[in-house]
Amino acid sequence: MAIPAPLDAARIRSGTRTPAPPPWLVGAGVLVALLGLVPIAYLVILAASSEDAASLVLRDRTLGVLLRTLLLAGTVTTASVLIGVPVAWLTTRSDLPGRRWWTILTLLPLVIPSYVGGYAVVAALGPRGALQSLLEPFGVARLPELYGFPGAALALTLFSFPYVVLSVRGALLRLDPAFEEVSRSLGRGPWRTFLSATLPQLRPAITGGALLVALYSLSDFGAVSLLQFDSFTRAIYVQYRGSFDPTLAAVLALILVACTAGVLLAESRLRGRARYHRSGGGAARRPGVIRLGGWRWPALAFFAVVVGLAVVLPVGTILFWMARGIGLGEPLTQVWGATLNSMLASGLAAVLAVIASIPVAVLAVRHRGLIGSMVERASYAGFALPGIVIGLALVFVAARYLPGLYQTLPLLLVAYLVRFVPEAVGVTRASLLQVSPRIEEVARTLGRPPGGVLREVTLPIIRPGLVAAGALVFLTAMKELPTTILLAPTGFDTLAVRIWSATSEGFFARAAPPALLMVLVAAVSLWFVLRQERER
């Protein structure tokens, strides 16, 4: 006789289940959200105020930049898929000797920031690079041209293909072997089974990984600028440095944002669907191992080349130049000033980003109304904004309205906030989801107003999450290059800026010690992110 009332569904639909948030919380959340929207809004105003914005968009040069950027993103993405899918398959499904080691080695390039990668490529293969100086005694006067498209595509591919490996690996491990077994039992051989049963199921994972790579290569500044390839980020930077008219730079930045936003949108759509596909039930059994036989030799050679270029080359180059630098008496002490600056700016950014993430996360998790979801979405805008765009917009805003702030630490911190609040919100949100709303309600009945509940109950409970969010922002901010170049106070060198400027000027030995430090920082942050994901 029980009546199954669809109450819960109705609650979710109508959204009235969550109480109205207190005004101070909404105020704080809106403030943080606006912070993320200011740069993009200002660029739009700037571009719209120009009378010939349309003609700027359609100019040959702009179109040239767009085509070059898309060509680079397309090439890097394709190459990453061509490397990443076989790597993922061979390390999960075949009897490749040393699979476990190859897995770690092929994921390691993730810890190399793009400008360190760019540095490694230039310092190893460029003119006056390590390779040439090793080959010179044999009469090799000139290596093939590296700067421009080939170098940029090589550097970006080498250090972003692991995104595809990670995504496809995950899918392969979750794959239900029953599909393949059915295909084999119906008389298809292993190769046709892979093409007709396995590959279609991997498609969401491949596309997901590919989109991440595309996003990475669209927004990258470090590698393309060091390798002097005129994609959007470098063109924006050159335009900004070389002319007093900010309009063209703003227009270029907006087109770039449109590209990244499109990629991000496609990725989030796809991720939602992929999750849905998986939810049908995980694979209880691990799929069988496929014997490579004689194919294992070409497979090993493939891995040797990939790991050689993506791991041995950068690490070897850094160590080579470091040794040479020490030999030449290059002072190591210079690094400490930059390290302290990096730590100061990143530490402050981490604290501020965590504080800013709290109202956004609380609104998003506890007050899933219109305001809550709008604030959450707006705060994610930073994900779609490449660092160069945020830096540029804030430079303009400061030059126009707040000249006193230009090239000061506070403005740099604002840029870091716009860039890293989304990251902090992600972690804070996840830990807040672990706290039952009942606990907060109990605190209300025991006499605490909403603010008291936040201070005495919610924040103490999610403290480990807040610490994690802060650490994540700290480590990512350490690596940040483009906003730092544009906004750092004069003479305020960070490790990232030091590597970049030394490499641009050809001082490879001087760039080596900070590059090594940066790889270590990045390794810690990767370990951190992976641990967070596992806990979730």
Place this chain on the structure above:
Amino acid sequence: MTATLDSPPVTMTSMADQVAGTEPALALRTLSLTKRFGEVVAVEDVRLEVRRGEFLGVLGPSGCGKTTLLRLIAGFERPDGGGIEIDGLAVSGPRRHQPPERRRIGMVFQESALFPHLDVIGNIGFGLPRRGRVTRVAEMVALVGLAGLQHRMPHELSGGQQQRVALARALAPDPALILLDEPLSSLDATLRAQLRVEVREILRAAGATTVFVTHDQGEALEISDRVAVMRAGRIEQISTPSELYLRPINRFVAGFVGEANLLPGEVRHGEVQTLVGRFRAGNGTLADGTRAEVLLRPEQLHMLPVERLSTPPRPETVLRIVRRVFHGSEVHHVLRSDSGLELEAATPSSSTLEIGTEVIAHARAREVPVYPLDADAAPGSMEPAEAMGPTPIGAEPRRP
């Protein structure tokens, strides 16, 4: 309709009233409380009065609105209509909404919701002012029997211990009202049965007024002073547990509280004729020819094997035992007639009647609840709400 049924729309008179003779202070009063979520009416026209020190159970199937009712009382939801008074003070009304922290209520949820960053003492003392906190916490620890566990963290406690801490925490500030939202349903059956008695004793010792929401009818009947049965946002009946079992107001309550046989029959000469005998049809208000159902609990049905009868029975009254369900102290027999009607009869478990035995059944009670099947058949009909069209909010209550 039973002889004694004269349920007023708000509450039935209870023992406390009759003993005291005067109007006792109310700890809680709701005035035709209504709450909608979009299209769905979660709570509709609910009127409750709970006396100081009383233990009221709110019983209903999942989704009936009982948790929403509790959250309205606590102040986590704003009503769309009606009002709430706690200890004589209006806390919810048309233009009034006191936040939960000002309502002097204590709450215990299904999941214990202990503060994971505080130990037992920290949890119990959370709602207390600094002055006198230590003494009061010690009293509470003793009351719920947790001496020795004061410095444990929540994850170091068993499920039952956690709920006792949650109860002590709710009781510590001496609230006007304790609200329990299925506090035992996350525990396993044995522990639950034991803890429900313990919780009742603790609340009695503390002199607390309690509203206790559950979907478990055994739990509600066992420990409540009175039980409110809810369905689809409305309160169907508020009575003492025995009244609820013996004289349910309609078929829904009859079926939800205990096991029910509803036998169809027809009124003739003021009596309902059924397969197992004739029963007095209320106050004689049912017209001849009215079709009605008679409520018989399994223990009221008595079986006689056909082979032991001296005269052969009328064939349509013969039932066959199709299933035996052993319950320990008694055995339930499922009986089926040729027409497909199924009845359940309970006997002491020493009964030796086998599956397949043909029996006739008769009832030991003569005065039993009767529910007319046709809503328009008679004045004073106790037809369940589902047979009627929807009532607009604010309209007169449809129960007589």
